[in-house]
Amino acid sequence: MKHELLDLSPVMPVVVVDDADAAVGAARALLAGGIKVIELTLRTDVALAAIERVASAVPDIVVGAGTVTTAGQARQAADAGASFLVTPGCTERLLEAASSTGLPFLPGVSTVSEAMRLAEHGVSALKFFPAEPSGGVAYLKAIAGPLPSLRFCPTGGITPDNAPGYLALPTVACVGGSWLTPRDALSAKDFARIETLARKAAALR
Numbered sequence: 001m002k003h004e005l006l007d008l009s010p011v012m013p014v015v016v017v018d019d020a021d022a023a024v025g026a027a028r029a030l031l032a033g034g035i036k037v038i039e040l041t042l043r044t045d046v047a048l049a050a051i052e053r054v055a056s057a058v059p060d061i062v063v064g065a066g067t068v069t070t071a072g073q074a075r076q077a078a079d080a081g082a083s084f085l086v087t088p089g090c091t092e093r094l095l096e097a098a099s100s101t102g103l104p105f106l107p108g109v110s111t112v113s114e115a116m117r118l119a120e121h122g123v124s125a126l127k128f129f130p131a132e133p134s135g136g137v138a139y140l141k142a143i144a145g146p147l148p149s150l151r152f153c154p155t156g157g158i159t160p161d162n163a164p165g166y167l168a169l170p171t172v173a174c175v176g177g178s179w180l181t182p183r184d185a186l187s188a189k190d191f192a193r194i195e196t197l198a199r200k201a202a203a204l205r
């Protein structure tokens with residue numbers, strides 16, 4: 001993944017959508033709040049349709065696919081118009097499939113060896129997942145120490161309160177989190193609330 005994509009916003013919103021229309025509204029609200037990127041997770045049946053809709057209806061936001069766990073999903077996300085792929089972990093097959101899409105790829109890692117293995121394949125931007133359960137800021141500091149050329153997007157358990165601690169690390173480009181798009185706000189189509197959360201998140205760095 002090109003580091004520039006991670007530099008678009010201090011927070012990568014991780015969004016679980018049940019409705020493609022709500023995804024479009026959420027993307028517009030995030031953008032209005034100053035967040036220029038959105039990760040739509042392939043956790044629901046409508047996710048691919050939502051990626052397609054957001055990519056065409058909100059061209060100013062960079063839309064990626066999250067929770068990509070199989071080679072088939074990597075191809076489907078690319079076909080739907082995703083601009084990047086995020087995975088919670090990585091396998092040989094997934095790495096191959098993601099590489100063959102030509103899309104920027106942000107694979108999840110939580111150990112030094114996983115990070116080193118991906119670095120051998122030329123992947124230098126990594127999702128640190130699950131960030132808080134794995135050991136948080138102190139743990140990331142320790143694993144990033146011997147790998148100073150890598151950059152991380154910690155995700156999993158990140159909140160507005162603990163985000164600044166991660167963002168202060170030189171190896172952290174941005175953090176990922178679902179708190180900008182609460183499920184109840186999405187289902188109520190409360191986009192004003194999402195915009196307010198986005199504005200606060202955009203000001204984190």
Ligand SMILES: O=C(O)C(=O)C[C@H](O)[C@H](O)COP(=O)(O)O
Pocket residue numbers: 014041066067068086087088108129155156157158176177178179
């Ligand atoms: O779906 C994926 O690919 C994941 O890696 C999991 C998500 O990143 C986390 O669910 C977001 O974590 P929270 O901000 O703690 O809700």
